Amino acid sequence: xxxxxxxxxxxxxxxxxxxxxxxxxxxxxxxxxxxxxxxxxxxxxxxxxxxxxxxxxxxxxxxxxxxxxxxxxxxxxxxxxxxxxxxxxxxxxxxxxxxxxxxxxxxxxxxxxxxxxxxxxxxxxxxxxxxxxxxxxxxxxxxxxxxxxxxxxxxxxxxxxxxxxxxxxxxxxxxxxxxxxxxxxxxxxxxxxxxxxxxxxxxxxxxxxxxxxxxxxxxxxxxxxxxxxxxxxxxxxxxxxxxxxxxxxxxxxxxxxxxxxxxxxxxxxxxxxxxxxxxxxxxxxxxxxxxxxxxxxxxxxxxxxxxxxxxxxxxxxxxxxxxxxxxxxxxxxxxxxxxxxxxxxxxxxxxxxxxxxxxxxxxxxx
Amino acid sequence: xxxxxxxxxxxxxxxxxxxxxxxxxxxxxxxxxxxxxxxxxxxxxxxxxxxxxxxxxxxxxxxxxxxxxxxxxxxxxxxxxxxxxxxxxxxxxxxxxxxxxxxxxxxxxxxxxxxxxxxxxxxxxxxxxxxxxxxxxxxxxxxxxxxxxxxxxxxxxxxxxxxxxxxxxxxxxxxxxxxxxxxxxxxxxxxxxxxxxxxxxxxxxxxxxxxxxxxxxxxxxxxxxxxxxxxxxxxxxxxxxxxxxxxxxxxxxxxxxxxxxxxxxxxxxxxxxxxxxxxxxxxxxxxxxxxxxxxxxxxxxxxxxxxxxxxxxxxxxxxxxxxxxxxxxxxxxxxxxxxxxxxxxxxxxxxxxxxxxxxxxxxxxxxxxxxxxxxxxxxxxxxxxxxxxxxxxxxxxxxxxxxxxxxxxxxxxxxxxxxxxxxxxxxxxxxx
Numbered sequence: 001x002x003x004x005x006x007x008x009x010x011x012x013x014x015x016x017x018x019x020x021x022x023x024x025x026x027x028x029x030x031x032x033x034x035x036x037x038x039x040x041x042x043x044x045x046x047x048x049x050x051x052x053x054x055x056x057x058x059x060x061x062x063x064x065x066x067x068x069x070x071x072x073x074x075x076x077x078x079x080x081x082x083x084x085x086x087x088x089x090x091x092x093x094x095x096x097x098x099x100x101x102x103x104x105x106x107x108x109x110x111x112x113x114x115x116x117x118x119x120x121x122x123x124x125x126x127x128x129x130x131x132x133x134x135x136x137x138x139x140x141x142x143x144x145x146x147x148x149x150x151x152x153x154x155x156x157x158x159x160x161x162x163x164x165x166x167x168x169x170x171x172x173x174x175x176x177x178x179x180x181x182x183x184x185x186x187x188x189x190x191x192x193x194x195x196x197x198x199x200x201x202x203x204x205x206x207x208x209x210x211x212x213x214x215x216x217x218x219x220x221x222x223x224x225x226x227x228x229x230x231x232x233x234x235x236x237x238x239x240x241x242x243x244x245x246x247x248x249x250x251x252x253x254x255x256x257x258x259x260x261x262x263x264x265x266x267x268x269x270x271x272x273x274x275x276x277x278x279x280x281x282x283x284x285x286x287x288x289x290x291x292x293x294x295x296x297x298x299x300x301x302x303x304x305x306x307x308x309x310x311x312x313x314x315x316x317x318x319x320x321x322x323x324x325x326x327x328x329x330x331x332x333x334x335x336x337x338x339x340x341x342x343x344x345x346x347x348x349x350x351x352x353x354x355x356x357x358x359x360x361x362x363x364x365x366x
Numbered sequence: 367x368x369x370x371x372x373x374x375x376x377x378x379x380x381x382x383x384x385x386x387x388x389x390x391x392x393x394x395x396x397x398x399x400x401x402x403x404x405x406x407x408x409x410x411x412x413x414x415x416x417x418x419x420x421x422x423x424x425x426x427x428x429x430x431x432x433x434x435x436x437x438x439x440x441x442x443x444x445x446x447x448x449x450x451x452x453x454x455x456x457x458x459x460x461x462x463x464x465x466x467x468x469x470x471x472x473x474x475x476x477x478x479x480x481x482x483x484x485x486x487x488x489x490x491x492x493x494x495x496x497x498x499x500x501x502x503x504x505x506x507x508x509x510x511x512x513x514x515x516x517x518x519x520x521x522x523x524x525x526x527x528x529x530x531x532x533x534x535x536x537x538x539x540x541x542x543x544x545x546x547x548x549x550x551x552x553x554x555x556x557x558x559x560x561x562x563x564x565x566x567x568x569x570x571x572x573x574x575x576x577x578x579x580x581x582x583x584x585x586x587x588x589x590x591x592x593x594x595x596x597x598x599x600x601x602x603x604x605x606x607x608x609x610x611x612x613x614x615x616x617x618x619x620x621x622x623x624x625x626x627x628x629x630x631x632x633x634x635x636x637x638x639x640x641x642x643x644x645x646x647x648x649x650x651x652x653x654x655x656x657x658x659x660x661x662x663x664x665x666x667x668x669x670x671x672x673x674x675x676x677x678x679x680x681x682x683x684x685x686x687x688x689x690x691x692x693x694x695x696x697x698x699x700x701x702x703x704x705x706x707x708x709x710x711x712x713x714x715x716x717x718x719x720x721x722x723x724x725x726x727x728x729x730x731x732x733x734x735x736x737x738x739x740x741x742x743x744x745x746x747x748x749x750x751x752x753x754x755x756x757x758x759x760x761x762x763x764x765x766x767x768x769x770x771x772x773x774x775x776x777x778x779x780x781x782x783x784x785x786x787x788x789x790x791x792x793x794x795x796x797x798x
Binding site for chain 2: 213
């Protein structure tokens with residue numbers, strides 16, 4: 001680990017390079033995760049100005065700093081939509097039950113140490129998710145876990161709105177106190193406001209009953225929507241698959257660990273089989289994300305879909321799939337190099353790049 | 367398949383001559399090759415007609431023919447229920463089960479919420495519906511919650527089957543007003559207890575007295591009239607949508623129920639009806655026996671029940687209380703009524719309530735009628751359910767003995783022709 005970073009630092013600091021831009025970096029790995037989640041052939045990945053310039057077997061251009069990883073597997077940086085990393089205070093504004101104007105980016109503490117830990121574990125983009133105590137809770141902040149210098153986090157946009165129709169969004173001290181009172185208002189708002197051009201509505205729905213009402217309300221309004229943590233989607237799977245009004249495009253699932261019940265884990269496969277893209281969530285920790293995906297595959301979840309569930313599915317939910325989520329020329333250089341398949345929990349993270357900048361490795365104990 | 371559900375061997379013998387003279391055999395429509403034919407020792411239509419033995423022919427979820435000695439269509443699947451009794455699925459016109467809220471489902475932001483819909487808080491996945499289906503209750507009208515003076519619209523649903531098909535449209539929407547202790551007695555406490563996070567609440571401004579409840583009712587109707595006639599906003603900040611919904615109650619486009627328990631609440635209801643020219647149905651009507659004459663004279667339909675030990679005495683059901691004999695008295699006074707188990711199910715369910723009514727003097731045929739034909743009519747659902755008649759939904763209960771006897775239970779329940787409870791009384795999640 002130390003060695004490649006040393007060369008990388010050397011390359012960046014080499015005097016005499018006549019450009020203000022740092023020199024391009026070329027990584028050689030033995031395998032590259034494809035956009036569809038398959039483990040494809042390795043080769044050189046050339047990175048320039050924070051972006052992926054080319055991918056292929058050809059020798060990189062002269063002047064590149066080279067890093068070669070024997071046995072290395074390059075994966076797109078992990079994207080975790082549902083985190084509260086670096087949140088300064090709580091992420092629901094209790095003053096009103098409908099707060100579409102609020103953005104969690106305004107509660108972002110970019111220097112929080114949790115971002116460095118997330119980046120080191122392979123997570124390059126996180127969503128700072130509103131807290132779920134309002135019916136409309138505001139926008140999820142899109143945060144890169146390291147800035148261009150590889151240090152603090154960087155707010156890079158305001159993503160989709162988060163909605164909640166479960167009990168936690170209601171209390172007796174403000175109107176509406178109930179789903180019965182909330183739904184007519186929400187339906188009216190959805191009917192009046194234009195659907196967002198990109199991204200999707202993120203809607204918390206835990207029980208089968210909540211999933212039904214969300215499909216009814218958002219699908220009925222012609223909205224593209226994703227379910228946050230639909231724990232009992234197995235009971236409502238026929239509605240998820242066969243809804244006439246409209247069905248969820250995606251679902252955020254996890255975290256799972258080795259103790260998670262088989263029934264909960266199988267929900268991921270049921271949703272995927274029903275045509276719902278599954279994005280895994282690990283609370284911002286790459287290890288937890290990979291464990292979640294690995295546990296899902298143990299219950300029959302497709303391995304390729306599990307790998308896209310670590311990055312592309314989340315990027316789509318945040319509306320940043322043109323920038324992140326896959327290793328493709330032109331995209332931002334958010335990469336994780338491991339010494340194996342990210343679904344193999346024995347595989348170790350060797351290098352993380354956020355926008356082309358290497359994340360400082362943790363000091364190894366002597 | 368249904369056939370495998372019923373332990374009885376399949377036989378295709380045509381029914382023997384009916385004990386009750388039946389009308390001429392109805393002309394059967396198109397091919398009945400895929401029909402299901404149920405034969406039973408007694409087929410109770412719900413309106414008092416009984417075929418002994420009888421036949422019910424079901425196709426595409428609906429009843430095609432009912433009678434005795436009907437020709438068995440070639441190719442039809444025959445289910446011989448043997449000595450069993452067949453009735454329509456039971457209908458509870460004032461059910462309070464199946465909503466998802468832990469502490470009540472109604473919106474607490476106002477005492478007047480007729481614009482809101484109980485369907486929005488219905489949990490189709492609730493296990494309570496499975497229990498109701500197993501009890502033989504196939505249709506429920508989930509009535510507005512009693513914590514609001516004028517509550518939300520009720521919702522009618524089947525207790526099982528595909529969710530998309532479960533909601534029924536009553537002939538009219540229906541809202542409920544509550545004049546008794548539920549709204550006033552709870553007052554400031556009409557919210558979740560503080561240990562469950564129920565802090566200061568909008569419910570604090572609820573009426574805390576009976577006269578307060580009546581005042582809220584009157585004021586809301588006066589406000590809605592002023593809004594309708596002069597576009598005037600409510601001085602209580604009543605939602606215009608609520609006032610429009612009350613306008614529909616005043617015009618009769620939406621039907622009204624009055625939840626009353628004590629005799630004096632009957633009197634208040636009648637006064638309010640006269641003031642505003644309202645037609646309504648009494649719900650629960652615990653002390654109806656004390657107001658039989660006025661109910662009969664005004665032809666007010668009654669949804670009666672449930673009778674519980676605590677409603678009468680703490681001793682036993684056998685105590686001679688007016689409440690227990692009320693169904694009999696309602697029938698004797700020619701009052702149109704049905705029975706409800708409210709939030710009761712299983713041993714406290716509708717069949718049990720009906721059995722009690724029979725034990726305390728209600729005629730058996732009248733009792734069946736009170737939980738099928740009349741319940742469906744009072745809830746505005748008689749175009750779809752409540753009777754074994756051609757064109758209606760094939761909601762059927764097969765009982766292993768005389769319906770509503772303590773020793774009898776439903777052994778097979780069909781909703782829209784699909785078996786939802788099997789012969790062991792188990793609810794079936796997957797309906798073939």
